[in-house]
Structures are given as structure tokens and as C-alpha cells.
Amino acid sequence: MTTGLQQPTSLPQPSKARMELLSDAPRKDCWGVFYSSTSFCVLRSLTVDIPCTYGFPTDQTVTKSFWYREDKKRQEHIALRLEEGYESRVEHLSTEEHNCTLRIRDVRESDSGQYRFRYLTNKTGGAFSGDVVTISVTDLQVSMSAGTVIEGSNVTLTCNTASCNLKAKSTFIWYKNTQPTRYRSINNTLHLNPVSSEDAGSYSCAVRGHEQHRSPEAALDVRYAPRDTTVFVDHHGEIVAGESVNLTCRSDANPPVHNYTWYRKTGTQISLLGGGQSYIIANISYETSGLYYCVAQNSVGEQHAAAVSVPIAGQGLAKYAAIGILIVVALLLILGLLWLSKQKSSAPPITASTTISQQADSSPVYNNVLTSDPSCSRNTKADDDVQYANVTPIRRCSASSHPNNTGGRSVLFSEFLQTKGHFPS
Numbered sequence: 001m002t003t004g005l006q007q008p009t010s011l012p013q014p015s016k017a018r019m020e021l022l023s024d025a026p027r028k029d030c031w032g033v034f035y036s037s038t039s040f041c042v043l044r045s046l047t048v049d050i051p052c053t054y055g056f057p058t059d060q061t062v063t064k065s066f067w068y069r070e071d072k073k074r075q076e077h078i079a080l081r082l083e084e085g086y087e088s089r090v091e092h093l094s095t096e097e098h099n100c101t102l103r104i105r106d107v108r109e110s111d112s113g114q115y116r117f118r119y120l121t122n123k124t125g126g127a128f129s130g131d132v133v134t135i136s137v138t139d140l141q142v143s144m145s146a147g148t149v150i151e152g153s154n155v156t157l158t159c160n161t162a163s164c165n166l167k168a169k170s171t172f173i174w175y176k177n178t179q180p181t182r183y184r185s186i187n188n189t190l191h192l193n194p195v196s197s198e199d200a201g202s203y204s205c206a207v208r209g210h211e212q213h214r215s216p217e218a219a220l221d222v223r224y225a226p227r228d229t230t231v232f233v234d235h236h237g238e239i240v241a242g243e244s245v246n247l248t249c250r251s252d253a254n255p256p257v258h259n260y261t262w263y264r265k266t267g268t269q270i271s272l273l274g275g276g277q278s279y280i281i282a283n284i285s286y287e288t289s290g291l292y293y294c295v296a297q298n299s300v301g302e303q304h305a306a307a308v309s310v311p312i313a314g315q316g317l318a319k320y321a322a323i324g325i326l327i328v329v330a331l332l333l334i335l336g337l338l339w340l341s342k343q344k345s346s347a348p349p350i351t352a353s354t355t356i357s358q359q360a361d362s363s364p365v366y367n368n369v370l371t372s373d374p375s376c377s378r379n380t381k382a383d384d385d386v387q388y389a390n391v392t393p394i395r396r397c398s399a400s401s402h403p404n405n406t407g408g409r410s411v412l413f414s415e416f417l418q419t420k421g422h423f424p425s
Contacts, residue, residue, distance in 0.1 A: 029058045033100065033117050033130025040135050041164035042107050045213050049093065050133055052100035052117055060126050065119035067102050070132050077118060085110070104135075112137045136164040140215035142203050150300060151197050151224040157190040159205035159215065171208040177201045197222050197254065225301025226253035231294055231308045241312050245281040249294035249305060257296040265291040265307055286312060 036051040056062060066079035067090070081090045086104075093101040100117045118129040138161040145156040159172045172188045174181045181203075183190055192199050202217035229251040239245055249260045262273040273279060273292075281288055291307035 030055045031057070031128050033128065035130065035133055037167075038131060038133050040133070041161060041166050042111075042135060042137050043161070043166070043207065043210065043213060044109060044137050044139050045106055046210060047103060047105045048107055048135065050102040050104075050115070050135075052102060052130070053098055054100050054117065054119060054128070054130065055098060056119070056121055056126070056128070060121035060123045062097070062119050063122050065100060065117070067100075067115055067117050070114040070116045072113075080115070100130075107135070107137050109137050111135060138163045140205055140207070140213075142205055142215055142218035144203075144218060144220060147219065148221040148223065149195055151222050152194045154191070154193040155195050155199075155220065157192070157203055157205075157218075157220075159185075159188040159190075166207075173206050173208055173211060175204045175206070175214065178204075195220075195222055197224050200254075221254075223254045223300050226251040226257055226296035226298055226303040228252045229294065229296045229303045229305040231292060231305045233308060233310065239284060239310065239312055241285050242283055245284055245310055247279045247281065247292055247294075247308075247310075249277050249279075249296060251296035251303065251305075253296065253298045253300070255298050255300075257298050259297040261295045261297070263293055263295070264288075265293070281310065284310070284312060 033052065033054045040048055040050060042048040054065075066077070066081070068077040068080055069083065072078075080086050080102075085108075089105045091103050093099070093103050100119070102115070102117070104111060112135055114132045114134055116129050116132055118127070120127045141160055141162050143158045143160055145154075149155050157174070159174070170188075172185055174183065174185055174190050176199075181190070183192070188205075190203075200220055200222040202219050204214045204217045206212075206214040229249065232248045232250060234246040234248055235243075247262070249262070251257050257277075259275065260277045261275050262279040264271045264273055279292070279294070281292075289310050289312050291309055293307040294305045296303055296305070
């Protein structure tokens with residue numbers, strides 16, 4: 001904007017200031033100060049340039065020009081470069097006439113305020129001050145749609161300025177736990193969709209080109225149900241009957257697990273044992289051994305641990321011994337049945353090939369047979385050790401052919417097999 005304009009006498013030449021100025025800059029031969037903008041939003045610790053041009057009548061000469069703080073009321077204006085705290089941070093960018101561009105380096109929060117450019121000429125009453133320029137020093141800050149979220153939901157992070165809006169189009173960089181993130185941002189926002197437990201951490205942002213000036217960190221808390229729940233048996237060596245065994249349940253969860261429950265499984269039966277992160281099996285015995293597991297629970301959900309066995313020393317050997325005995329008994333029974341079956345299949349068949357006819361009074365069968373009829377006798381050796389088998393009828397001697405036989409008995413002889421000799425034919 002321009003102030004204190006006089007009627008122009010000639011068309012002014014364009015300014016040669018290094019800063020970009022609008023085309024409607026004031027004429028150099030007229031009183032006035034022109035700024036490219038009267039409001040500047042600056043990030044703390046950065047540098048701000050305020051482009052500025054001014055004009056004055058051609059018959060006058062500028063004897064003094066300076067910037068000063070308008071919001072600090074004093075009887076006399078003090079040049080900004082002479083103000084305490086500005087000495088080494090303020091400079092005029094050009095020594096060209098009509099150029100009044102101001103640069104402030106390493107801006108601080110205390111630099112926020114109102115500023116004016118003023119110049120004096122060699123003529124009495126020749127003085128002019130431009131309009132007020134406002135500088136707002138701010139910081140970057142991270143805002144979140146939710147600082148605490150459940151795993152699997154969505155969250156949006158935004159990189160904002162605290163007290164004003166940056167006018168220049170800026171590219172933002174995001175950091176997680178001081179390291180650049182793998183996610184791409186859209187303008188000044190970062191979308192995590194869906195969010196996982198790995199996304200939890202501290203986030204900050206910066207403007208590209210000014211990475212050393214990052215925003216304060218903002219924490220993202222991602223909550224999830226218990227996982228990796230495991231039972232640990234705190235015992236060294238074999239467990240002997242009568243000892244005590246300590247079981248511990250551990251789990252990864254956010255928020256931390258607030259409730260642990262213990263169970264024992266015997267066959268299909270499940271018994272509730274109690275609560276607490278640790279459980280002690282006191283005076284362990286065969287009756288208290290078995291499968292033990294815990295359940296971890298927090299405000300998000302719960303998880304069951306895999307059951308662990310708590311065996312007693314010797315319990316496994318006794319079980320295996322019993323199984324071995326059962327196997328041996330079963331094998332013996334099978335072998336016995338096979339042997340009996342084989343014996344039955346290998347026995348010779350019994351046939352009635354020989355019939356011994358006897359008279360009405362039954363004749364006894366003798367191992368050693370002697371007859372009184374010499375015609376029916378056989379010459380044998382006087383040997384009492386005779387074995388016979390497979391008796392078959394070979395001859396019959398009747399009573400009429402043997403007069404000496406008074407008993408009326410007939411003796412039927414069979415074929416004799418003798419182990420120590422044989423009968424003549």
C-alpha cells in the first residue's frame with residue numbers, strides 16, 4: 001500500500017530491488033512506503049525478509065532511514081538495529097536508493113510484534129513513516145485425530161503452525177522417533193490407515209529445507225490385546241514328588257495385562273486354579289501333575305497360553321513300563337494262539353483201518369504175546385524190551401487147529417514192529 005502520495009510528474013522506473021515486488025509500486029518521486037505484505041508468519045529460528053520500497057520528492061535528499069518497533073511506545077523512535085537483542089540479527093538487504101527491504105535472522109518469539117519503516121529528508125518537515133507491518137513468530141506442532149487408538153483403526157496427523165499460517169507453499173517432512181518415516185504425506189497431513197502397533201511412537205515434522213527446525217514431538221499410543229502369552233516353569237532339573245513348582249505367565253499387551261487366570265487340564269476336564277501372574281503348585285504329586293495354562297486379559301481383549309506339562313520324575317518311566325508290559329503280554333497271547341493253530345493243522349488224521357474181532361468174552365490186548373500152539377508161534381529172541389505200534393491183523397489161529405488150547409480163546413495178532421530186530425517172513 002502507499003501513503004502520502006503527491007501528483008506524479010513523470011512515470012517512475014521499475015525498482016531494481018532483489019525482492020519480488022508488485023507491479024503497482026509507488027512512484028519514487030512521491031512520498032510513500034510500499035510493502036509486499038503487511039503480515040508475515042515466520043517459524044522460530046528461521047530468517048524473515050520484508051520487501052520494501054519508498055519514494056520522496058526529487059528535490060529532496062534522504063538523510064536518515066531506519067526500521068523501528070511500533071509496539072514499543074517511546075518518546076523517540078529507536079532504530080531496530082540499535083535495539084537490544086537485534087544488533088547482530090538485523091540488516092538492510094540493499095544500499096540502493098528507494099529500497100528499504102529488511103532481514104531479521106534467527107527470529108525469536110520476542111520478535112513478534114509491529115514494525116514500521118521511517119525516513120527523513122534534508123528539508124524541514126521532510127519525514128515519513130510507512131504503515132505497520134506485523135511479524136508473527138510461531139512453531140510447528142503436530143496434531144492428531146486421536147492420540148490413543150486401537151490397533152486396526154485409522155489416525156491422521158497434521159503438521160500445523162501454532163499461531164499463524166505459513167503463506168508460502170511448503171513441503172513437510174515427517175519423523176518418527178527422530179527418524180524419517182516411510183510414509184508419504186499429503187500436504188501437511190500424514191494418514192495411517194490402518195494403524196498397527198508398530199506405528200506407535202513419537203512424531204515430529206519439519207519444513208523441507210529447514211529440517212534442523214523440527215516441531216516438538218507428539219506421542220501416538222496404539223493399544224492391542226495380549227499376544228505371545230507363554231507359561232514359564234521356574235524349576236531346575238527333574239521335578240520330584242513333594243516339591244513346589246512356580247509357574248509364571250508372561251504376555252505382550254498395551255495397556256499391560258491387568259488380569260491373569262490359571263487353569264489345569266486333565267483329560268477333557270478343566271479346573272480353575274486361581275489368579276495372578278504367578279501360580280505355585282505346592283507339594284506336587286501324581287494327582288496334581290498335568291497340563292497347566294494361563295489366560296492374559298487387558299481392556300482390549302484376552303489370549304490363552306499354550307498348555308505346558310508338569311511331569312514328576314519317574315512318572316514317565318512307570319507309564320512306559322506299563323505300556324511295555326501290555327505289549328509283551330499281547331505278543332505272548334498272539335504267539336500262543338499261533339502255536340495252537342499250528343499244532344491242530346499238523347496232527348495226523350485218525351482212521352479205523354484195523355478191526356480186531358474178539359469172541360463174546362473180550363480178549364485183552366497184550367504188549368508181549370505168547371501162544372501154546374507151536375504152529376502159531378514165531379521165533380523171536382528172548383528180549384523183553386519190545387515196542388509195538390500200528391497193530392494190523394496178520395493171522396488167526398482157531399481152537400480146532402490147536403488141540404492144546406483148552407481155553408477156547410483165540411488171540412489175534414497184529415503186525416509188530418520191533419526196535420531190536422524183526423520177525424522172519
